[in-house]
Structure formats: C-alpha cells, structure tokens
Amino acid sequence: MRVLAAFLIFSAAICNAAELTPGRWEGVVHIPDRELTVVVDLDRGTGGAWVGSITVVGLDIKGAPLSDIVMKAPEIVFSVQTAPPPRGLQATFKGKVDPSGMLSGNFIEAGNTAPFSLRKTGPPNVEAPPRNTPVAKELEGEWKGEYELNGYKREVTLQLANQSQGATAEMVVVGKRTTKIPMDTVTQEGDFLSLQSRGMGMSYEGRFRKENQEIKGIFGQGPIEIPLVFHRGAAPKTQTP
Amino acid sequence: MFRGDPAHTGVYAGTAPRQFHRIKWKFTTGDRVFSSPVASGKVLYFAGDDGNIYAVDTDNGRQIWKRATGGPAPSTPAVEGGTVYVCSYDGRLYALNAQSGALKWKFATGGERRFEAKGIHGLQPRNQTIVDQFDVFLSSPVVIQGTVYFGSGDGNLYAVDANSGELRWKFQTGDVVHSSPAYADGALYFGSWDSRFYAVDAVTGKEKWRFQAGEDPLIHNQVGFQSSAAVINGVVYVGCRDSNLYALDVTTGKEKWRFNNEGSWVITSPAVKDGKVFFATSDSSLYRVVDAATGKSLLREDTKAYVFSSPAIAGDVVVYGVLNGTLQARDVNTGALLWEYQTEASKANKGWVLTSERKFNGPLVFHSPWREAATVAVDRQFNIGAIFSSPLIINGIVYFTSTDGCLYALE
Numbered sequence: 001m002r003v004l005a006a007f008l009i010f011s012a013a014i015c016n017a018a019e020l021t022p023g024r025w026e027g028v029v030h031i032p033d034r035e036l037t038v039v040v041d042l043d044r045g046t047g048g049a050w051v052g053s054i055t056v057v058g059l060d061i062k063g064a065p066l067s068d069i070v071m072k073a074p075e076i077v078f079s080v081q082t083a084p085p086p087r088g089l090q091a092t093f094k095g096k097v098d099p100s101g102m103l104s105g106n107f108i109e110a111g112n113t114a115p116f117s118l119r120k121t122g123p124p125n126v127e128a129p130p131r132n133t134p135v136a137k138e139l140e141g142e143w144k145g146e147y148e149l150n151g152y153k154r155e156v157t158l159q160l161a162n163q164s165q166g167a168t169a170e171m172v173v174v175g176k177r178t179t180k181i182p183m184d185t186v187t188q189e190g191d192f193l194s195l196q197s198r199g200m201g202m203s204y205e206g207r208f209r210k211e212n213q214e215i216k217g218i219f220g221q222g223p224i225e226i227p228l229v230f231h232r233g234a235a236p237k238t239q240t241p
Numbered sequence: 242m243f244r245g246d247p248a249h250t251g252v253y254a255g256t257a258p259r260q261f262h263r264i265k266w267k268f269t270t271g272d273r274v275f276s277s278p279v280a281s282g283k284v285l286y287f288a289g290d291d292g293n294i295y296a297v298d299t300d301n302g303r304q305i306w307k308r309a310t311g312g313p314a315p316s317t318p319a320v321e322g323g324t325v326y327v328c329s330y331d332g333r334l335y336a337l338n339a340q341s342g343a344l345k346w347k348f349a350t351g352g353e354r355r356f357e358a359k360g361i362h363g364l365q366p367r368n369q370t371i372v373d374q375f376d377v378f379l380s381s382p383v384v385i386q387g388t389v390y391f392g393s394g395d396g397n398l399y400a401v402d403a404n405s406g407e408l409r410w411k412f413q414t415g416d417v418v419h420s421s422p423a424y425a426d427g428a429l430y431f432g433s434w435d436s437r438f439y440a441v442d443a444v445t446g447k448e449k450w451r452f453q454a455g456e457d458p459l460i461h462n463q464v465g466f467q468s469s470a471a472v473i474n475g476v477v478y479v480g481c482r483d484s485n486l487y488a489l490d491v492t493t494g495k496e497k498w499r500f501n502n503e504g505s506w507v508i509t510s511p512a513v514k515d516g517k518v519f520f521a522t523s524d525s526s527l528y529r530v531v532d533a534a535t536g537k538s539l540l541r542e543d544t545k546a547y548v549f550s551s552p553a554i555a556g557d558v559v560v561y562g563v564l565n566g567t568l569q570a571r572d573v574n575t576g577a578l579l580w581e582y583q584t585e586a587s588k589a590n591k592g593w594v595l596t597s598e599r600k601f602n603g604p605l606v607f608h609s610p611w612r613e614a615a616t617v618a619v620d621r622q623f624n625i626g627a628i629f630s631s632p633l634i635i636n637g638i639v640y641f642t643s644t645d646g647c648l649y650a651l652e
Binding site for chain 2: 031032033034058059060082085086087088089090109110111112114149150222223224
C-alpha cells in the first residue's frame with residue numbers, strides 16, 4: 001500500500017510539471033537584498049537541439065549564449081558563462097515548469113543558491129553568438145609589434161590563420177613573463193581587424209595598411225588602451241582547414 | 242596610538258588568543274567604522290563614520306562618552322596626557338578630554354578631500370576626475386613631546402601644539418596625505434598620494450629626504466602611499482599602491498630592497514618583529530611574511546579577500562581583518578590559521594557580494610566601469626561587515642571595528 005501511495009504521489013508530481021516549450025521567459029532571481037531581472041530565450045535549433053541566450057539587466061549581460069541545456073522532464077537545466085571565472089558570470093538554472101506555466105527553481109552562482117521564477121512572455125528571440133570571420137589572405141601568418149606599459153617594454157607576436165569556422169588568432173606577449181592570449185573572437189570588416197579575449201579581458205582593434213604592410217591599432221588590457229602597430233615578422237604560413 | 246607606538250611596529254605586549262572562545266561584548270555605533278581602537282587604561286577610543294568619537298569601557302563594552310564631530314571620522318585616535326586627538330572629514334583635528342570627551346580645542350586644516358584622478362582605475366568617463374572609493378582612512382595623529390603630527394587631504398603634514406592647538410609648522414606634499422606619520426629619532430616618516438615618501442625633521446618641519454615610488458599616469462591605479470610606515474633598527478618599511486613593499490634606509494632614504502606584489506596594492510601598514518616583516522595585499526589577497534634584512538619571501542597564505550587591515554602581533558599570534566568580514570588569527574612562525582571570526586553581516590552575504598568560499602564575487606559586484614556602478618559596487622563590498630581596522634590586543638582580548646558599525650571584543 002505504501003508503495004502504491006508513493007507511486008501515486010510520484011505520478012502526481014510528474015503530472016504537475018509541464019513540458020518546456022520554445023519561448024521568451026522573463027522574471028527575476030531572488031538574491032538576498034537584490035533581485036536580478038533576467039530574460040531567457042529558448043528555442044529548438046537545427047537538428048532539434050535546444051539553443052538559448054540570456055540577458056541579465058544590471059550585470060551588463062545581453063544575449064549571452066546558454067550552454068549545457070538539458071530537458072529531462074520534469075527538470076530543465078541550463079547554464080551561462082560570459083567569460084572564464086573569475087572575470088565572467090558562470091551560473092546554472094535548475095527548474096521546472098508548473099501547470100500555471102511558471103518556470104521556477106534554483107539559480108546557482110559562485111557556490112550560492114537562490115530561487116528564480118520566470119514566466120513565458122512570447123516567442124523566442126535567441127541571439128546568435130558572435131562568429132569569427134575569415135581574414136584576408138594577406139593578413140594570415142605572423143606579425144610582430146611592441147608596446148610599453150609602466151616603463152616596461154613588451155614584445156608581441158600575433159598569429160592569424162584561416163580555418164573552416166573562420167579565422168583564429170593567438171597573441172603572445174613577452175615582458176617580464178610570457179603570456180599567451182587566446183582570442184575568442186576574430187573578425188575582419190573591410191580594413192578593420194578586431195580580436196577579443198573575454199577570459200583575459202584583452203582586445204585589439206587595428207586597421208590594415210596594405211601600402212605599409214602594417215596593422216595599426218589599439219591594444220586594450222582591461223581599462224588600459226595602448227597603441228600597438230604590427231609589422232610582418234615572418235612570411236605567412238599556408239593553413240589547411 | 243595607531244599601531245601601538247610612535248614607530249608603528251604593530252607589536253603589542255602579552256599574547257593574543259590561539260583559540261577563539263566567544264564574543265566578550267559588542268558595541269554598536271550609527272554607521273560604518275574604519276577607525277582602529279586604541280586604549281588608555283581601561284578605556285577604548287575610536288571614531289565612526291557617524292561622526293562620533295567614542296570612549297568605551299574595556300570590561301563591559303559600555304559607552305563612557307561620545308563626542309560629535311562635523312563629519313565622518315575614519316581616523317584612529319591618539320591618546321596622550323589625558324587628551325584624545327583625532328581627525329574628522331570636517332577638516333579639523335579634535336583634542337578632547339579623555340575622561341569626559343569635552344572639547345579642549347580643534348584645529349582647522351585647509352580642508353579634507355579624498356584622492357581623485359581622471360579615469361581612476363579605468364572608470365569612465367576616462368577624462369573626468371573621479372574620487373577613489375578605496376581612499377577609506379583619514380590620517381591618524383601621532384603625539385611626541387607636546388606636538389601632534391598628522392596628515393591631511395590638503396596635502397600637508399601638520400605639526401600642532403598638543404596643549405594649545407596652535408600650528409607649529411606644516412609641510413606641503415604633492416597630494417593627499419591620509420597615512421599616519423611614524424616617528425623615530427627626531428624625524429617623521431610618511432608617504433603621500435603623490436607617490437613620494439618623506440622624512441621630515443620633527444622640530445623644524447624641514448625635509449631630510451624623499452623617496453620616489455611608482456607612478457601610473459594611465460589609470461592612476463598603481464600610485465600613492467596609503468600605508469603607514471613602520472620604523473625599526475634604522476629601516477623604514479612601508480607598503481605602496483604601486484604594489485611594492487619597500488625597505489628604505491632611515492638616514493638617507495636609499496632603497497634597501499623592494500618586494501613586488503605583481504599589481505596588488507599594499508595598503509596594510511607592516512608589522513615588524515624578530516627580523517620579519519608582516520603585511521598583506523589587496524587583489525592577490527595574500528598574507529605575507531618577508532625577511533626584514535633581505536626582503537626574501539618567508540610565508541605566503543591565502544586570505545581569500547582584500548586586506549586593508551594592518552596586522553597586529555601579540556606573542557606568537559598575528560591578527561588582521563579581511564574585507565570579506567572575517568578576522569583571521571595565524572601562528573606568527575608557521576602562518577597556520579589558528580581561528581577565524583566572521584561577522585553576521587558577512588554571513589548574511591547580501592547581494593551575493595561573496596562567493597560561498599568568501600571570495601569577492603566579481604561578476605555580481607564589479608560588472609561595469611560606468612557611472613555610479615563602481616561606487617555602488619564598492620559600497621556593497623564595504624557593507625558586508627568588512628574589517629578595515631587594525632586589531633588592538635590587550636590581555637588576550639582582541640578589539641576591532643567593522644563596517645557593520647560595531648566595535649568587538651573577542652576572547
């Protein structure tokens with residue numbers, strides 16, 4: 001009898017949880033003494049897999065891609081990582097949709113847990129994450145530059161290569177120590193080359209000057225902006241996708 | 242006075258508890274407290290951001306008197322000859338009767354201000370002057386042979402007659418002076434936010450030497466002396482926001498060694514004992530011990546969050562506060578954590594300022610360099626019972642203040 005009762009209660013719990021459908025979900029995370037307003041877009045991507053993006057008002061997070069989206073009825077789990085810790089927000093939502101249509105559960109961040117509640121407000125509008133573009137053939141290969149910060153000279157090597165998913169870039173800064181900066185985003189728009197490393201909070205934006213065979217731009221390290229000009233260090237290597 | 246003696250060694254008689262037993266008492270003020278407590282007899286003196294100077298009974302934490310000033314008072318008082326001397330943000334140095342709190346005199350400086358710079362710490366707009374939210378302390382007076390010495394936001398080090406409050410001399414630096422001058426052998430040693438460290442004759446106010454530390458014209462983050470110096474055995478030890486701990490020759494100002502903390506500020510005033518220098522850092526959140534003669538690293542322990550509180554040593558225990566709202570006690574020799582006390586505000590962790598490991602939760606706190614975001618972030622950070630004060634240790638009792646507005650006595 002007890003087993004039957006437990007089965008009935010369990011079944012009722014399942015019946016009380018509705019299935020998540022694609023849409024825009026808006027609501028709040030109830031952090032002690034602070035409410036975070038969030039907008040979550042969840043949709044089916046190509047092949048039927050779930051895709052999503054999130055906006056967190058007040059934390060400068062707009063349309064960040066969701067990852068690890070798991071719909072295992074009745075539980076729904078998804079995560080966001082705006083940049084590697086400790087710089088970026090790394091959080092997980094674990095919740096269920098109740099019969100009234102409310103998606104609620106726990107928001108877990110930095111080892112802390114708080115309840116969240118979201119309500120569907122319309123169709124999904126998932127933001128696509130920025131994609132790397134290819135770079136011009138003449139930009140491929142190794143570039144050398146240098147800059148000075150706080151009285152110390154740094155030598156910088158930039159490697160650009162085209163791959164099937166767009167270009168990749170790696171910057172190596174040699175000063176008192178050697179720092180490799182993997183770039184997450186590489187884009188070329190006309191003469192402009194933009195590189196971003198979210199994890200290290202570094203960026204480079206430069207303009208390719210064909211006549212001088214140089215890329216002239218600004219290296220950003222956190223709040224610091226430093227002029228940085230790259231010249232050819234070595235002949236471009238042929239990259240195979 | 243601040244750090245226990247005019248040379249600011251940070252070493253106290255007796256021993257601090259090696260185990261935490263209980264809160265003996267707690268005294269609540271009307272606002273955050275950055276001032277460190279000092280004692281004379283069985284009375285503790287400290288000042289609060291509510292603008293009051295307090296006298297509290299060491300035995301039971303009862304208020305003996307309070308005296309209002311014209312502004313917040315994040316300054317550690319000095320008590321000498323029955324008089325309490327303390328600075329306030331109203332730009333005045335107060336001299337109060339230690340028994341009654343009655344005003345003896347007050348001395349007006351050229352006015353207080355906090356360190357400020359264009360686009361400081363990378364905040365925006367970059368071309369606009371912004372106040373440094375981390376300039377949290379006012380100078381703490383030092384009283385020697387009838388003269389009170391203290392620094393001011395108007396850039397001066399002042400020497401004022403302890404009895405009359407009349408100006409004896411003033412020494413102009415290039416920026417805010419919120420460090421406390423250390424005294425040894427007829428000279429005063431102090432740093433300014435102009436990133437220079439000065440030695441000045443205590444009688445004449447004439448400069449003996451100056452030492453130039455690092456500068457940061459880009460974002461003004463790695464610049465300036467906020468730490469107060471310790472002077473012992475012919476050497477000045479002082480931390481700097483250029484991320485170095487310096488050892489300078491007391492006679493010439495020549496650098497003996499520097500210990501670099503890789504971009505992390507040294508706000509704490511170092512404690513010096515048995516040939517070792519004890520200090521802690523901000524961003525890297527480390528408690529460190531280095532050899533006083535060579536600057537060689539001896540110990541390195543994780544404090545989990547920024548430390549602005551200057552370590553206090555009693556016996557074989559060193560105690561300091563952390564901005565995450567914990568007070569940490571370590572073995573002087575091994576660095577082992579003996580005990581920790583966490584304030585209630587820290588436990589409440591409003592707004593998730595802290596991670597579950599009590600580190601600062603960067604993404605939720607410091608998410609934007611724009612407008613008031615940084616000010617709000619720092620305010621949130623300071624509101625979790627952060628401990629900025631340097632602990633006072635007497636007869637095995639540890640006294641300290643917190644931004645939760647309380648003065649604590651732990652045993």
